[in-house]
Amino acid sequence: MLRTKTHVPKSRPDLVRRTRLLDRLDEGLLMDKPFTLISAPAGYGKTTLVTNWFERIHRAKAWLSLDEHDNDPVRFFSYLIATLQTVDLTMGKESAKLLSESGMIPAQALVVTLLNEILKAPKPFILVLDDFHVIKNESIFRAVQAILDHHPPFLHLLMITREDPALSLPRFRVRNQMTEIRMEDLRFDLVEMGAFFSTAAGVKLKDEEVAALEVRTEGWVAGLQLAALSIKGWASEQVSEFIKAFSGNHRYIIDYLMEEVINRTTPEIRVFLARTAVLDRFNAELGDELTGESNSKKIIARLEQANLFLIPLDSECRWYRYHHLFAQFLRTELTKSEQIHVQQRAALWFADNGLPEEGIKYALAAGVFDFAGDLLKTQAPRVFQRGEMVTLLDWLNLLPVELVDGSVELAGYKAWSLFLLGKSEEAVHYLQRTDEIKAKNSDPLAEGRLLALRGWIANYREDPRTKEIALLAIERLGDQDPFFREVSLMSLGHAQRKNDSMPESTATLYKAYDTARTAGHMFTSLGALLDITMNLVIQGRRRESMGLCHYALEQYVDSQGKPLLMAELLYIPLGILLYEGNDLKQSRDYLEQGIRASHSIGLNRILGGDAEQTLALVYWALGDFQSAWDLLEKAKANTDAKAFPIIWDRYKAFEAYLLLNQGDLSGALAWVESLGPKPVDSITSFKEIPYMVIARTLYRAGRYDQAWELLKRLRQFDRERERYGRLVYVNIVSALVLQALGRREEAIRSMEEAVNFASAEGYVRPFLSEGSEVGELLLAVKASNPEFLKMLHPPSISSLPNSGTIETLSLRELEVLSLVAAGLSNEEIGTKLFISLGTVKWHVRNIFGKLDVGNRTQAVVRAQQLGFLKKSGP
């Protein structure tokens, strides 16, 4: 990290007090405008104006000098955070943790986190982004726009730029939220010019001379400054002659005047200026290196004294650069080959002096590629770890293709940076090419990195070789390079989840979590945790999974103890687990929160739609059918059926399930016939839920034999893979089907298995959601935990006031029920509630189901017993 970039430039003694401009800057602060834009070409004194303004205001100040390398968003954000931390050390802490893993997380997550941290800034401050015109990256514009749109109360953003930034400036203007200072404002007027020459050059100019300069320079500050330097200390006749000559020609002002100024210096200074100007920054040592002399310190002191465009970059007077305009002129003093020579020597010097990244920059510029490649190999791990993929890829792209492709090491980083920058097609294409390189080089670590990417991509593409590749990657990587190891373990864990047993997958993911946690990788460790909790949901290790969610929500917190945005994703498994425990309201709140978090991070289909589907079930159980349907519709609308066929199929199955719950058997059957997977297909973890919907539909349709055939296979599938969390549902539905087939003994045994497992892990919901027939079977079950059994059985609900099952009657159903109790017919109820006869019937049937009764009178009696309805007066 270059500290010089966040250094607040020293204010120069202002030769002319630009009160009118300073007042306008003041006014912006006083009126609490969030934004100041200073937009004008080079050499109009933009930076000087701001540093002078800083002298007179008392507010915390932060400064970031941008350069073209900051178009790497990760680099930009790292520096932005470092800049914010000059105001307050805690600001941006959480965002900084995310940065190193930015390739793995959606960019939005970072911006949201950073924005939250800026919103919580402890005191008012001014943030200057200097030279913003170098920024071309779309995502940086979006981030800056987002920050401004949220109008953080303590932030005043001041942007210095040579061109208007791609932000919605008209909106800021219309809303009067921006102070704007432009070229017209920055130009010196005649009065300012006169004052300037008398202080800067000690020369009193005649009015017509000032006017002539005004015409020639159009008030361009840089030109006037050079003119002042040229005539400093001259007699008035000389000055008149100079002004005449100057205004009488058309040459580009900088070229004309710089020659004047340079001609007044010594040859050794000229050499020093021309060579050091090639570099973006230099110090005395480097100056000596480039000139072969040992007088750089002295020369720098003289340049500073003479006010010769030298800009100190730190307060220790160690690093310097020239004003951009003059650096450009100075560079034309050298021939191309002389410039390359300077760059070569600078590359060596930077590499030898612990600044290898600048070494790479100049080695690439000078075309010494072997040297650049070697430096890159030593630096790539660090740059990669910082997440600066754009920088890494830029460097690699500047190297000759043969050099990169000939090295497993460089090729590996190229493939990874392509992939992490979202160019996965290119990455895959590139990986295919690297197959040939492998033979030439046997560095296992470099090979392991390539394999880690192959494994990850194979995992994404559901390639059956994922496991094999991931295992090989883990073997090659050993204990080095935790990031690649984590990635490989995650691929392996996912592959195991798909192919083998869940316990193996969970154990692998725990390893990934441990590795990531030790390495301080927040996102991968949270990602692994999320995968583990979801595995445990399937495995039926409900209590362990809940424990993990609570643990993570306590561990991954910000400075105020609130869960981090990323950690809020754990509300999703937690919500699912609470639904299964029938804690419906809490479950709804958690799922809503988790889904919100996933959206603000930019993940729209997290966990294959499990979150949305469970939330819809929660709404359903709470009687809020409309919200359930709405949610499903929204989730479907957000899913591209072609790109995510598996998720799409699951939504369609879920739709059929809701139809079934609604009593629309023909609708559900239609899905089974047309869209549903054929029951003869092999069962996979993704297809299990759709198959369960088929089994339930067949059962409701009275096709018990078919249902049983399918359930047998699902049972076997779940048992073999220890998917006990799913087996609960399979066992309950199996019990119903067996009962219908007249195989009562087997039905009871199946129900017993479900009950015994559920009582240990606290599953309640599965017994309430499969229909009223469950209650009858439960009566026949001999359970190891009679208390738990009692709680499940509907008639005992009356002894459990406020139990979760009361939720099962919706407000609408209660309304209908009260009218039933009042003796109204379905038709009368429909008229009264403005709903159709069909809807009334549907509500009534649901009420019967939920209350486990067969007719209206029984329903009213049962509802009174349960306390849903007041008993009619005696």
Add this chain to the structure above:
Amino acid sequence: MERYEIIIKGHIDQRREDWFAGLEITLLSGGESRLAGEVADQAALHGILNRIRDMGLQLSSVKRQD
């Protein structure tokens, strides 16, 4: 490759041709300079315009020559 003609205010030195991607610099009598020649693509053109901006030069016109 496309041919462009760029007119800017002020006379700039011919030795700056390197800076402007090899465009030929002609000094015009009205105190303007003309940069003309082939430009690789739009990105190269914008690179040249940026350089003009960075030098604080005033742009008078940019024309594509067919």
